[in-house]
Amino acid sequence: MSACNAQASHIVDSRFFSGSYATEEARRIFCDLRRMQRWLDVEVALAGSQAELGIIPAAAAAALAETGRLERLAIDAIHADIVRTCHSLLPLLDAWQKTCTVEAGRFIHFGATTQDIQDTAQILEIKDVLALINRDLHSIANELVQLTDTYRDQVMIGRTHGQQALPTVFGLKTATWLDELLRNMQRLDECSGRTMVSQLFGGVGTMAAFGSNGIELLRLFSKKLGLADPLVAWHSTRDRTAELLSTMAILAGGLARIANEIYQLARDEICELEEPFYMGKVGSSTMPHKRNPELCEQVVVLARLIKANAMLGLDSLINEHERDYRAVRLEWVTITDSSLFLCAITGIMKNILGNLVVHGNTMLDNVEKSATLISTEALMFFIGDKIGKQKAHQLLYEVSMQAHDTNCSLLDLLLADKRIRAHFSAAQLKKAVEPAGHVGLAGELIDRVLAAGRKRLKTRTRKTDTASLCPLAGKDGTCIFHNRKGK
């Protein structure tokens, strides 16, 4: 060991920046000590199940349950052995066996293959991650319901091709955010239903080493760990994890769309939205006036990383034969990173949406600036009632082009036209181009989405919303290894 003991080189572990790439609670799920303990827990669950079925002695299982604690093992020796043996699990099991009696130790990892233990443990990690994500998505959905309800009548300009198009309301925009989120929550639920399964099939998936009771063992083992039991081995069938990574990418993309919209609408020239700002938040080291939408930008950064991992998830689908190390080891990075990044995103989005600054007056200013130009369609029907639609079209075309060329207001030019003055007053025309009168069925559409959102919020089940407690936390909640380090 050199004198330098760099322990936080990945950005998610940075003492300074981890907060932008992960949350503390998410990092705890993937803590490397907890990972080892999870493997031990899975082994203990296996032994317990085997004892119940009489495959191994009950006393051995009880002894293993008692000794299967990471704090009792020689961590440094495990590390050294992993380096020496190039095996990820055996050194842990060896170290454990050394602390057991011969009678108990010989039943460690009885009939299982390494990947049985590690895949099962990884699913348990994912289960904890999904609990956090679901909890946050619930909050985000709640914020979106509030925003949509609050701004259901907030008229603003809609934009296509980056150009002002027609009036809309801000609540309709947020309703599309909510609607997409609800679908993503559903996707995550469905994906979770397919993914939360154990793995326990032995070397090549035949269960050969488990004896005749293998299938019953799988059922018991899965139940003990709170997972469903799969029909057949999935060592080299990675659609579950690929679906999870893809679903995470879709979810992250949907949230990043919101963040990007806020970023775009926060431009000085548009200035309709602003991410939360507080005194002390610094935009620029050299330009003191800057208020940068950095939270929104960070969400986009994380979503891109998650998208890249989804591609790797698809690569993992192409497995060879009964086991393919190359595919599985990709997941150790992709699942971990995507989970941490996604937890960071949901954390940031809760903050952004909970404290979003909406400049309603600027929204009105922006829409009114181009109100007449964008209301030509409405005007055509309005004027057409009196003078005929074709004539109205021709008249409006002429006057619009004139407005364009002379930079005069369309309304003024219309009022100066005697063909118009003969039929309409200034007040009538002004009313006809009122943007609020041209938001179509926005209100009804909003109601539909709000109803769906509120329904979903009611179905929340707290049980699945809580991550498991860390088994390495002491009674006071601090890590037992932290205390050990102090000695």
Place this chain on the structure above:
Amino acid sequence: MPVHPIDFEIQAHIFSTPELEKLFDEKKRFERWLLFEATLAAVQGELGIIPREAAAEISSKARLECIDLHSVAAAYQQSRNSLLPVIKALRQACANGMGEYVHYGATTQDVLDTAHILEMKEVLQIIYRDLRSLEDKIMGLVRSHQFTPMVGRTHGQQALPITFGLKAAVWLSEIRRHIERLQAMPPRVLVGQLSGAVGTMAALGTQARQVAGETMHRLGLLFSPIARHTARDSAAEAACSFAMITATLEKIANEIFQLGKTEIAELAEPVPGKAMSSSTMPHKRNPVLCQRIAVLARHVRALSGLVVDGMVHEHERDARCLWSEWLAMPQISVYTGTALHYLVTVIDGLEVRKERMRHNLYLHKDMVVSEWLLFRLGATLGRMQAQEKLHDLISRARTENLNLREALARDEETSRLLTGSDLEYLDKPELYIGLAVEIVNETLQEIEQKRRQDPEVLSV
């Protein structure tokens, strides 16, 4: 019946150009293969490897009009080989059994790879020509707007004043580097292939290297005796280079798209006469070409990943890698050329609204020179304290709806420290453009000098 949008005949040339379409025409591919076979036979005839009369016969028949394309098409329905139906038809076209000497000692991939490189040569020449033309047009833009002030933006927020010339000069320097990359590519990329089935040249006889070298020379390509059947770095280099070029094009197009938003309205892509933007909103004027450029660039990026994947070849041939490359490269080439063509059009007719640039710069004119104030106050207060002071004043100005100048004047400390001339930038932010003019000058000079030394046509 065209199915792929590249080939559409009615909605033609949205994702291609006539020139590139012609280059990748299926029959043109066969012609290149035939050219390869004719050249090989000619060289082998001269060296006495095959009879002279065979070489002459093959050369005279290796033309599309001598080949029965119907029977070639029928044969492809049965064949599992990409080349054999064409070779067979050429053999049949040759009189007196001379067809026996067609494709003598070569392997299928020798022909296909070499033909691809011939294609790539033309593609590189087109891209090189158009990139230089784009460079020329952007130079014009830079010259016209060397003194046009506008606001610079970071994080989507107004930052400090710049000139439009400086922004475009950054584009210019990026494009110049792409041109230089292209100039460096021929020795690595424009290398033909004639190495036989597993790269040993076993069937090409003792004069194999001479045959191969001379064949490539006549085809206008370089030759390397070591086979590239499984070494796909050249294709990957071209693909990655195109991915980078189109990313630059997308970046410029996106800048025009963003700065063309209604509320910003500093730039607008040209719209031909009566072009309609929206089927339902008559007032719309959409930046359509800029968006097409983005679409093409994204496809090139995605496809270039497949070509890089194709580098992971197994053993002496790996069809999964190879065919993936064959499918990707024509699209990558066509999309790159098309995006480039579009951007040349956009830049050529780009509408630059100087008034609007000034208007936006003046939106928060005293704020956008906050850097200067920080610098100025930092000299006496120290940087940290100056930063805090300005932060306070700026947020006070924001909440009390003052302009910053008033806030500075009302503050006892800053009013004492700042003189009238210190505040000039607050009234005229366009003066705070640093060395923008000089930087643009130097950039123009450097690129003009390089352009004088550029070859007109990219060649081996």
